[in-house]
Amino acid sequence: MRTSIMGALCAIAMVASAHAAVKEEPVTYTDGETTMKGFVVYDDATQAKRPGIVMVHEWWGITPxxxxxxxxxxxQGYTAFIADMYGDAKTADNPKDAGALSGSVMKNPKVMEQRFNAAREQLAKQASVNPQRIGAVGYCFGGAVVLNMARAGADLAAVAGFHATLGLNTPAPAPGAVKAKILILNGADxxxxxLEQYDALKKDFDAAKADYRIIEYPGAVHAFTNPEATxxxxxxxxxxxxxxxxxxxxKAEAAKLFAASLQK
Structure with a gap:
């Protein structure tokens, strides 16, 4: 019994140690005009350089x-950088303000690109990151951002959009211009x-010969990855x-995408 208890305690300690190794540090940076407040998140138990992932928030802003x-x-072995797409880490606690914040970015592609690229640059310069292996993930509004950045030819190996809105505000890409492998993970409901947004997206990506997949989950609606969504x-x-x-x-599909695109 004592051996079993000691074994259990050791296991708990190992799990706690593993979680304690993940560090989250605030990073203040600029897109050239606006002060941004993001976060770098990484496992400091690993010394080797690893792939990086730019993470773009829902329309609420940077939330838990x-x-x-x-x-x-x-x-999973990546350094993540939480991008601040609104500036000064602004957040919204109601749909009206969230719509205003997200609209201010989506209606101005130049601002969107500046802020995303500023976050990507911050991620690439982190000591824990291999700057040649960078991807991006977005949720809701953030999904639209990463899809637009892929369309714009951003230097990304792969992007995944979870319950991504499909407002396309960047020009249709030329053949061969899309560098990233693209995965769209949306609720079927x-x-x-x-439907017409899917049709427009497929038309542009097919013409550009982009490598993309769309997976729809039956019965799922918007924000299905967020436990607070209900x-x-x-x-x-x-x-x-x-x-x-x-x-x-x-999440399993995204893990496979990034393992194949960034961990090779």
Whole structure:
């Protein structure tokens, strides 16, 4: 019995140690005009350089959801950089303000590109990062950002958009211009994404000969990776709902994409 207890305690200690190794540090930077406040998240138990992933938040801004997702990527062997797309780490606690913040970026492609590229540059200069192996992940609004950056030919090996809105505000890419492998992970019942948006996206990516996949999860609606989505949906009468199955399956698909594209 004593041996079993000691073994269990050792196991718990090892798990705690593993989690304690993941560090999260604030990073203040600029897009040339605006002060941004992001975060770098990495496992400091590993000394070797590793791939990096730029992470773009939902329309609410930098919330606990994006921090949790960044830690998961750090535990998988990446350095994650949480980009601040609104400046000064602004957040919204209601849909009206969230729409205003996200709209201020999506309606101005120059601002979107400047802020994303500034975050990518910060990630690339981190001591823990191999700057030749960088990808991007976005959720909701952030999904639209990373898809637009892929369309714009950003220097990314792979991008994954979770419950990505499909507002395309960058010019249609020329053949061969898209460098990233693209994965779109959306709810099949997401009312925020229209069939004609999928058609337009496919048309552009096919013409550009882009490497892309779209996976839709039956029964899933918007924000299915966010455990707080169901309560937010009820609070604001929005079609938001956490879906554990879609969350797990989509994360597994993204893990495969990044392992193949960044860990080779």
């Amino acid at each position: 959801h994006i921090h949790t997702e960044a830690r998961k990527f750090a535990e 997401d009312p925020f994404v229209k 309560e937010l949906g009820k609070k604001f009468n929005l079609p938001l709902r956490y879906d554990a199955k879609a969350d797990q399956e989509s």
